[in-house]
Amino acid sequence: MTRDLDRWSGDTNGPEELRELLRSARTDVPSAHQLSGLEGKLAGLLDAPVPPAATPVPKPTGFGTPGLAKLAALVAIGGLVGTGVYLGTRSSPEAKSPIPAQTAKQLPAERAPAAPPSAAESEAAQTEPSATAEASSEPSPHAAKAGAKPSEAALLNQAQHALKTDPRRALALTRRHKQLYPQGSLSQEREVIAIEALSRLDKNSSAHERAEEFSEKYPESAHQKKVDTSLKK
Amino acid sequence: MTHSSNKAPDSGPEVPSLRAIFDEYSAFVWRTLRHLGVPERDIEDVCQEVFVVVHRKLESFEGRSTLRTWVYGICLRTASDYRRRAYIRREQPVDELPTTTFEPDQEQSIERSRHRKRLLELLDALDEEKRQVFVLYEIEELEMKDIAEAMGTPLQTAYSRLRAARQILARALGETGAEELEQ
Numbered sequence: 001m002t003r004d005l006d007r008w009s010g011d012t013n014g015p016e017e018l019r020e021l022l023r024s025a026r027t028d029v030p031s032a033h034q035l036s037g038l039e040g041k042l043a044g045l046l047d048a049p050v051p052p053a054a055t056p057v058p059k060p061t062g063f064g065t066p067g068l069a070k071l072a073a074l075v076a077i078g079g080l081v082g083t084g085v086y087l088g089t090r091s092s093p094e095a096k097s098p099i100p101a102q103t104a105k106q107l108p109a110e111r112a113p114a115a116p117p118s119a120a121e122s123e124a125a126q127t128e129p130s131a132t133a134e135a136s137s138e139p140s141p142h143a144a145k146a147g148a149k150p151s152e153a154a155l156l157n158q159a160q161h162a163l164k165t166d167p168r169r170a171l172a173l174t175r176r177h178k179q180l181y182p183q184g185s186l187s188q189e190r191e192v193i194a195i196e197a198l199s200r201l202d203k204n205s206s207a208h209e210r211a212e213e214f215s216e217k218y219p220e221s222a223h224q225k226k227v228d229t230s231l232k233k
Numbered sequence: 234m235t236h237s238s239n240k241a242p243d244s245g246p247e248v249p250s251l252r253a254i255f256d257e258y259s260a261f262v263w264r265t266l267r268h269l270g271v272p273e274r275d276i277e278d279v280c281q282e283v284f285v286v287v288h289r290k291l292e293s294f295e296g297r298s299t300l301r302t303w304v305y306g307i308c309l310r311t312a313s314d315y316r317r318r319a320y321i322r323r324e325q326p327v328d329e330l331p332t333t334t335f336e337p338d339q340e341q342s343i344e345r346s347r348h349r350k351r352l353l354e355l356l357d358a359l360d361e362e363k364r365q366v367f368v369l370y371e372i373e374e375l376e377m378k379d380i381a382e383a384m385g386t387p388l389q390t391a392y393s394r395l396r397a398a399r400q401i402l403a404r405a406l407g408e409t410g411a412e413e414l415e416q
Contacts, residue, residue, distance in 0.1 A: 005395065008371055014399070015406045018355065024348040025268065025372045029260040034277065038259060041281050045288055046252045153281055186285075 156186055159193045167200035188214075192223045196230035207231055249300065251288050258304050259284075261373065265305065267349075268356060268368040269312040283311045298382045305375065306383035309365055316361065358405050363398035366391050 008014030008022060030038075039046065150158075159173035174194040181187070191214045198207035211227050218224075262283050263276055271279050286307050294303060356364055365384060369375045375383070381391040 005370075005377075005392075007374065008399070015403055017351075017406055018402060021348050021352040021355070022371050024345060025264075025352055026374075028264060028267075028345055028349055030263040030276075034263070035259055038263070038277050038280050039255070041277065042255065042284055045285065046255055048251070048288070153278060153285065 150180075153186065155180070156189055156193065159190075159197075163193060163197060163200070167197040170194075171197040171201070188218055188223055191218075192226055192230070195227055199230045204231075248291055248294055251284065251291060254287060254291075254300070254304065255284060258301070262304065262308050265308050265368060265373060266312050268353070268372055269309070269316075269364060270353070270357065270361075271312055271315055275315070279311060279315050282315075283308050286311060299379065302375070302379040302383050305369060305373070305379075306385075309369075309383060313361060313365075355402055355405055358401055359398050362386075363394045363401070366394040367398040367402075370395055 008019055014022075155173055155177045159170045159177070162170040162173065171194055174190045174197065177186075177190045181190075191210065195207050195210050195214065198204075198210060208231060211231055214227055215224065259280065263280050266276050266279050266283070267273070283304075287304060290307070294300070298306070356368070359367060362384070366380055369380045369383065370377065377391050377395070378388055381388045384391065386394075
């Protein structure tokens with residue numbers, strides 16, 4: 001058994017400057033204000049029941065291995081109950097401010113090509129506003145300040161918020177999410193929101209097609225019940 | 234740490250509540266993401282993603298590693314995923330947003346910011362895998378076997394990466410005899 005190496009911060013072997021930096025780093029924790037902000041974003045989720053496990057979760061695997069692809073799927077497994085609460089109760093100001101149009105315009109050239117839209121999406125796209133245009137009127141203070149793209153969570157948070165009052169906008173936001181994060185870790189959540197939005201827009205055939213695609217792609221998804229419920233609306 | 238009660242008896246280790254995990258690990262997750270290279274402006278969002286994943290996977294936590302190692306593993310992969318989005322780096326602004334801190338001692342705060350900036354500059358010299366090992370070992374003080382577990386790599390690989398990381402950093406600091414440091 002290999003004995004752990006002495007840590008640099010605790011002995012005299014490491015470079016002196018780095019020892020000091022490492023000691024400082026260990027006490028460099030976020031402020032109460034920062035943690036409070038994070039807690040606010042997770043409100044609802046923190047005290048939500050643990051979603052049932054749909055599949056066993058493997059031990060963590062190395063990066064760049066097939067484990068990463070598995071993670072993307074596993075990440076999305078869980079109850080939308082929890083996610084819905086989480087998305088629906090986020091207090092982030094990101095839900096209220098907009099993505100700079102400049103960022104949206106830059107995206108097509110900079111991102112990898114998104115998957116071609118499904119038939120359901122194509123039909124929906126005929127009546128929904130442009131995803132980028134919609135997202136441009138949405139957004140994140142981070143994006144506004146930094147010119148960076150919105151996070152997955154921020155986009156879906158906005159979509160979730162819009163679902164009941166403006167399903168068309170919710171749908172546009174899910175399309176934008178798909179463009180920005182074609183392999184995103186919240187892909188299942190995106191699809192669930194999109195299906196409900198289509199259903200609310202009375203695009204039942206599109207909703208059903210997309211729901212079928214969802215079921216095929218995520219046969220063990222814990223979100224399936226939610227998808228079924230959405231179709232009945 | 235409080236535990237959730239919705240775990241069936243004899244179905245595995247008792248699962249702590251997300252609230253309990255948040256209370257215990259949120260500061261560490263935040264700190265780790267920072268040292269893994271997530272910019273200050275995005276740490277809160279990436280932290281959020283970490284805990285969403287923890288929530289989803291919590292029920293299937295099998296206790297094959299410690300909860301701490303498990304959470305760190307999720308943290309590593311979430312940060313890695315974030316960094317992999319190449320165009321984020323292209324869109325990254327030159328200026329970082331200032332960190333809002335409320336430390337009573339302004340001088341201490343300035344010193345801390347200076348240290349943080351310098352350390353992050355140094356860590357940027359490491360590739361992702363070496364950086365992960367170095368951060369978890371030297372800052373988070375995990376045992377090497379736990380780091381290997383969190384990364385899904387053989388123990389010796391983790392050791393090799395740590396040694397390589399140390400060598401690179403020693404050189405970056407202009408230390409003479411960097412190789413000897415590894416003996």
